[in-house]
Amino acid sequence: MVGNHPYVKWAIECIENYVKYGRKIEIKEDLPEELYTRKAACFVSLHTIYGDLRGCIGTIEPIYENLATEIRENAIAAATRDYRFEPVSADELNDIEVSVDVLSEPEYVESIEELDPNIYGIIVVSGFKKGVLLPALDGVNTVEEQLRIAKLKAGIYSEPYEIYRFTVERYF
Template sequence: MIGNHPYVKWAIECIENYIKYGRKIEIKEDLPEELLIKKSACFVSLHTMDGDLRGCIGTIEPIYDNLAIEIRENAIAAATRDYRFTPLTAEELDNIEVSVDVLSEPEYIESVDELDPNIYGVIVVSGFKKGVLLPALDGVDTAEEQIRIAKLKAGIYSEPYEIYRFTVERYF
C-alpha cells in the first residue's frame, strides 16, 4: 500500500492490521496532534495501481470523537464493507493506493450554478435518501453530471431534493 501523508499512513496501518490480524488497531499517542483533537467527517478511498476504484467509504458529518477514529473506521469499511466490491485480501495490499479526504462542513445551496465539480463535492437529500459525490473525480466534468450521479446513488428520481456542497482536503 502506498501513501506518504501521515493521515494516509494511519489509514494504511489500520487497513493492514485489520486485513492481516482481524482487529482494529488502537489509537496511538504518536499520531499527529490534529488527528487526536480534530473532529471531522472524512472519506477513505482505495484504488488499484491501474487507477480503478477498489473501495470508498466515508461520513458527511463526524461520527467519532476525533479524526483518527473517523479515518480508522472509514478505512476498514472501505477495505471490507463497500457493497460494490469483495473485501480486500492480504494479497492485494501491496497493489492498493489510499487517499483520505477530510470534508468541510456541508453548506446548503439554492442552485446547481453554485457548484464546480473540481472544487466542491455534493450531497443531495430527499427525505431519508442521501447521495454523496466527492469533488475532482475523473469523468465528472459538470455540476449537472455530479448531481445526476449523486441522485442515482441515493435512489432519488423525480422527487424534490436539496443540494449541499462541501470542499475537501485530499491527502495521498
Template sequence: MTDKKHPYVIWAEKVIKAYVEEKKIIDFDKTLTRELFEIKRGCFVSLHKKNGELRGCIGTITPVYDNLIEEIRENAIAAATQDPRFPPVTPKELSDLVISVDILSELEKVKDVAELNPKIFGVVVKSGYKRGVLLPDIEGVKTIEEQLNIAKMKAGIYEDEPLEIFKFTVNRFY
C-alpha cells in the first residue's frame, strides 16, 4: 500500500484493512480532503488479486449515503465481505489485493444502442423491478451486445422482456 495511490483508494484500503482485521468501521480522518464530504455520487469499489482475477465488487449507481467518503467506505466493506460471488476477504489476502474506486456520472437514458461503447460507458439495464449493472472497460467485453447481455443476465432479464437502458461514465482511480 503505497502513497502514490489516489486518496480515494488509500481510504478504501484503510477501511478494508480495519474491517477485515478488526471488524472495525473506521471514522473519517484529517487526511481526507474536504471535497469528499461535499460530493454525493454513486461509486463502485473493486478488488482484484494481483494476478488480475476479480475478488469482489460492490457499488451504488446513485448515492445512498450523505457524501462520497461514506459511499466509498460502505462499498469498500461490502466489496470485501458481502459480494455473493466470493467468500469474505481474509487478513492473509490483504497484501494480494489491488483496489480501484470508480466514481459514477449521472445516469443518462439511452435512446439507441448505437450510443453505447463498452470501453467508455457502463450500462444499467432495467425491466420492472429487475436491474443489472456493468461498469465500462471490463476486460473481455468488446461489443455492445456482450455488455448488454452480461448486464441482463446479472439482472435475470429475459430476451422477450421490455428493457430500459441507461449509460454512465466513470472516473476510475487506482
C-alpha cells in the first residue's frame, strides 16, 4: 500500500493497523490541520494493483466530528465491511491501492442536463432508498449509464426518484 497524499497515507495507516492488529488507531497529532478542523463526507476506495475494485465505502454527509475520523472509519469499512468482497487480509495489503474522495455538499438536480459523469457524482433517492456513484469512474461515460448504475445500487426501478449531484476532491 503506497500513497503520496497525507489523506491517503492516513487511510492506509488506519487500514493496516486494523487488518494486522484488529484495532482502530487514535487520531494522530502530526496529521495536516485540516483533517482536525474540516468536517466533510468522504469515500475510501481500494483497488488491486491490476485496477479491480476491492472495496469502497463512504458517506454522503459528514457523520463524524472531523475529516480524520471520517477517513479512518470509511477506510476500515472499505477494507473489512464492503458486502461485495471478503475482508482484506494482511497478505493482500501490499497489493492494494487506496484513494480518498472528499465530497462537496450535494445539490438538487432539476434536469439531467445539469449532470456530467466526469465532473459530478450522483445520489439518487426514492423514499428510504439511496444509490451513490462517484464521478470519473472507468466505464461510466454517459449520464444515462451513471443513472442506471446508481438506481440499480439503490434498488430503484420504476418508482419516481430525485437526483442530487456533488463534486469530489480525489486523492491518491
